[in-house]
Amino acid sequence: MDITRSTVFTYDSVPEHAISKKLLDRIDSLEKKLERLDKGNKPMESKVSEETINDLIANSDVDVETIFDKVTRVSIKLPNGFVLTETxxxxxxxxxxxxxxxxxxxxxxxxxxxxxxGYKLASSIY
Structure with a gap:
């Protein structure tokens, strides 16, 4: 079945119990995305770029320390306040x-x- 933007769905003739809540939510989500596109908004990027990652790091606070004379611990506080730590x-x-x-x-x-x-982007798309 070929679905285009001009396709109109109506559910008036389908019993409510026959349509799952998950399906209805998904349809609502897709309709909202189509509305944004119809209003001239650019479609959302569907991939994370290296530039995005580098910008996040460049705009973050980084703390580096040596522990027990042989371990490096790096903590990074992202612009939104989330902290990642690696050793x-x-x-x-x-x-x-x-x-x-x-x-x-x-x-x-x-x-x-x-x-x-990647998780954040997938959550915003689906």
Whole structure:
């Protein structure tokens, strides 16, 4: 079945018990999205960009500390106040490098941000 924007659905002839609440909610959601499109709004982006992740990090407060002379802990407070914390450690303090620990933690934080932003986007679309 080909559905276009001009397709009109009516449920007057269908008994209410035959239509699930979930289906009705989904239809309402889709109708609202079509209304936004019809009003000239641009469609929502359907992917998270690297620029979005980098902007989040650039606009966040970052705290880096060394623990027990061999562990790096990086905490980042995002613009909305949410805090992520990651750690990276060496087997011994002789092998410890704070810069390497920082890079590893930031990669882990970036990975988590991709997941969180992807979830946020999927929730707004569906």
């Amino acid at each position: 990276s450690g060496a087997v011994s303090s002789e092998n410890y490098d704070k810069n390497i620990g920082f890079e590893i933690c930031m990669e882990q934080i970036k990975h988590r941000l991709w997941e969180l932003e």
